[in-house]
Amino acid sequence: MTTASHFLPKEAGISTLRAGAVPARSGLGLKPGHFRTILVTRPDLGFFEIHAENYMVDGGPFHHYLTQIRRDYALSIHGVGLSIGGEGPLDEEHLDRLASLISRYEPQSFSEHLAWSSHGDIFLNDLLPAPYNPATLQRVCDHIDRVHERLDRRMLLENPATYVEFAASTLAETDFISEVVKRTGCGLLLDVNNVYVSCNNHGRDPQAFIEALPLAAAAQIHLAGFADDVDAAGAPLLIDSHGAPIAQAVWDLYRYTLERTGPLPTLIERDNDIPAFPVLLAEAQQAEKRLQTCRVEVAA
Amino acid sequence: MSQQDFAAALLDPDLPAPAGLAAWNGSDPAQRFRVYRNNVIVSLIDALADTFEVTLELVGEEFFRAIARLYAYACPPQSRLMAFYGAGFPDFIESFPPAAGLPYLADVARLEYRRIVAYHAADVPGVGAEAVAAALADEATLPTLGMTLHPSLSVVVSTSAVVSLWAAHQGILDLSTVAPDAPETALILRHGLNVEVLQIPAAVGAFLCELQAGASLGRAAAEAMSIDTDFNLVSILGLLLQKSAITALNPTRSPT
Incomplete structure (x- = not known):
C-alpha cells in the first residue's frame, strides 16, 4: 500500500480536514439500487455515505459507480465491522483494508461504532453492547488510538442503540462517551435515533441525554427509523431497524439537538425495506429544511 | 459478562441469556437479549437470501429460511465482508437430507454464489x-x-x-x-x-x-x-x- 505519503506527517497531529469537511447539509446512504438514478438525476445532496465493508471488494460495479459519484459529492465512510468495543485486539488486516479504501476515495469523514461485532474468528454482523466501566473504557480508547495511528486521521465514534444494560456498568453512557472523546480526541457521530431508542429502552430522558453528550465534538448526525417491540414487562422496546421513515419524535429531538450544536452534516440512514430514491430524497430534504432553519436561528 | 458468553448465546438459541444483563424496569433481560439473538440470525439469513435468490424461489421462503437458519448457526461468518458470506452454503444444501429430492438445488446455489464473486471480481x-x-x-x-x-x-x-x-x-x-x-x-x-x-x-x-x-x-x-x-x-x-x-x-x- 502506498498511503503513507498521502497522509499528513505525524507531527501535524490528527487531521480532521485533510480532504475538507462534510458540508453541514443532509446526505443519504449510497445504495446499489440507486447508483444509476443518482448519476442521471444528480440530486442536490450534501454528501453520500457508504458502509466501508461493502466496498472492500476487488472491482466491479460498486467501485465503478462510487468512483463516478465521488467526483461530484462529498463522502462519508462508515465502518460497521471494526469491533472497537471488542475484547480482542483490532483486526489489523481490516485496518489495512480501511486504510486502502480511505486512500482510494479520500472521504471527508470516517466513522465507526461504540460496539463490538466480532469475537474470535466469528463475525456476528450486529452492533453489540459492552458494559460501561473502566476496563471497557481503556480498551475502547486503546482501539481508537490505534485507528487514529493507522489511518492518520480523526475518526468519529457513533453512540449505540442498545436493548440491555449490564450489572457491571459503573459509568453513564454519556460520561463514557465524553471520556473517550477527551482521552482520544475522536469526534462524535451523534445518532439521534439511537439516543431516542436507547433512552426509551433504558428509562432515560432523551433531551437530558443529548445535553450530557460532548456536543462540542459532534461532527455528524444520523437519523433513522425504528421498529416497535415490548420487553418482558410490557414496556415499549424500540428496535433500531433502519427500515422505516424517521419518527416525528426523532425529528423533534433532531431539532432540539441542532439548537445546541448548530448545523451539522446529517445522514438519513435506511438499510432495510429501501424505498425508491425520491422517497429517501424527500426525507433528506426535510432534514435540509431543519438545517436551514437552524442556520437562520444561529445567524439571528 | 464476557463477550465469549454473549457471543455463544447469540449463536445457540438453546443457551440461556448471558449472566450480568440488566433492565432499568426490572423486566427479565433475557427477553431483551432476544433482540440481539434475532438481529444476528435474521441478518445472516437475509444475507443468504440476497445471494441465493433463485435457490429461495425454487424451494419457497419458508424452506429456504429454515435451511439458511441451520447453516447460519452451523457456519457463522468468519469474515467482515458479508458480500461473500455463504461460500459453503451450496455444500450444506447438498448434504441436507430434506433437500435430497431436489438434486439441482446445490448446483443452482453454486451458480448464484459464483455470480456474486464475478460481480465483485x-x-x-x-x-x-x-x-x-x-x-x-x-x-x-x-x-x-x-x-x-x-x-x-x-x-x-x-x-x-x-x-x-x-x-x-x-x-x-x-x-x-x-x-x-x-x-x-x-x-x-x-x-x-x-x-x-x-x-x-x-x-x-x-x-x-x-x-x-x-x-x-x-x-x-x-x-x-x-x-x-x-x-x-x-x-x-x-x-x-x-x-x-x-x-x-x-x-x-x-x-x-
Whole structure:
C-alpha cells in the first residue's frame, strides 16, 4: 500500500480536514439500487455515505459507480465491522483494508461504532453492547488510538442503540462517551435515533441525554427509523431497524439537538425495506429544511 | 459478562441469556437479549437470501429460511465482508437430507454464489484479438502457450439443468419447458459491468478449467477433444475475446 505519503506527517497531529469537511447539509446512504438514478438525476445532496465493508471488494460495479459519484459529492465512510468495543485486539488486516479504501476515495469523514461485532474468528454482523466501566473504557480508547495511528486521521465514534444494560456498568453512557472523546480526541457521530431508542429502552430522558453528550465534538448526525417491540414487562422496546421513515419524535429531538450544536452534516440512514430514491430524497430534504432553519436561528 | 458468553448465546438459541444483563424496569433481560439473538440470525439469513435468490424461489421462503437458519448457526461468518458470506452454503444444501429430492438445488446455489464473486471480481482488461492471433501464429511459443482468464470467470459443471433453471427464474425462459435433470455446464463471467451466465458444452467447460489450472492451450484443447471430438477451439477463443475474458497470454510449463 502506498498511503503513507498521502497522509499528513505525524507531527501535524490528527487531521480532521485533510480532504475538507462534510458540508453541514443532509446526505443519504449510497445504495446499489440507486447508483444509476443518482448519476442521471444528480440530486442536490450534501454528501453520500457508504458502509466501508461493502466496498472492500476487488472491482466491479460498486467501485465503478462510487468512483463516478465521488467526483461530484462529498463522502462519508462508515465502518460497521471494526469491533472497537471488542475484547480482542483490532483486526489489523481490516485496518489495512480501511486504510486502502480511505486512500482510494479520500472521504471527508470516517466513522465507526461504540460496539463490538466480532469475537474470535466469528463475525456476528450486529452492533453489540459492552458494559460501561473502566476496563471497557481503556480498551475502547486503546482501539481508537490505534485507528487514529493507522489511518492518520480523526475518526468519529457513533453512540449505540442498545436493548440491555449490564450489572457491571459503573459509568453513564454519556460520561463514557465524553471520556473517550477527551482521552482520544475522536469526534462524535451523534445518532439521534439511537439516543431516542436507547433512552426509551433504558428509562432515560432523551433531551437530558443529548445535553450530557460532548456536543462540542459532534461532527455528524444520523437519523433513522425504528421498529416497535415490548420487553418482558410490557414496556415499549424500540428496535433500531433502519427500515422505516424517521419518527416525528426523532425529528423533534433532531431539532432540539441542532439548537445546541448548530448545523451539522446529517445522514438519513435506511438499510432495510429501501424505498425508491425520491422517497429517501424527500426525507433528506426535510432534514435540509431543519438545517436551514437552524442556520437562520444561529445567524439571528 | 464476557463477550465469549454473549457471543455463544447469540449463536445457540438453546443457551440461556448471558449472566450480568440488566433492565432499568426490572423486566427479565433475557427477553431483551432476544433482540440481539434475532438481529444476528435474521441478518445472516437475509444475507443468504440476497445471494441465493433463485435457490429461495425454487424451494419457497419458508424452506429456504429454515435451511439458511441451520447453516447460519452451523457456519457463522468468519469474515467482515458479508458480500461473500455463504461460500459453503451450496455444500450444506447438498448434504441436507430434506433437500435430497431436489438434486439441482446445490448446483443452482453454486451458480448464484459464483455470480456474486464475478460481480465483485477485479477489473482486468482483456487482451486484443491481434495479440491472440500473433501468439497462435508463433510456432516457437505455441506449444507452451497458456492463457490467464478474467478473475470473474468460472465454470459450474452440473448433472442438472442449472443454467435453464436459473434463466427461467430471470424470466428469460419458461420454467415449464425446463427438464431439471438434463446435465448443463454454466460459464459465469463479468463483461464490463454485467455478470453473464452462459450455457456451454461440457467440453468447453473442461477446456476452461484446464486453462485456469495452468495448462497450455494445446493440452486444454486435447482434454476437451477427449470429451467431445466436435470441440471447436476457434469458436471458444472467439467467445472469450468477445467477452474480453483473456487477460494475459503466457508461457506454461506444460507442452502441447
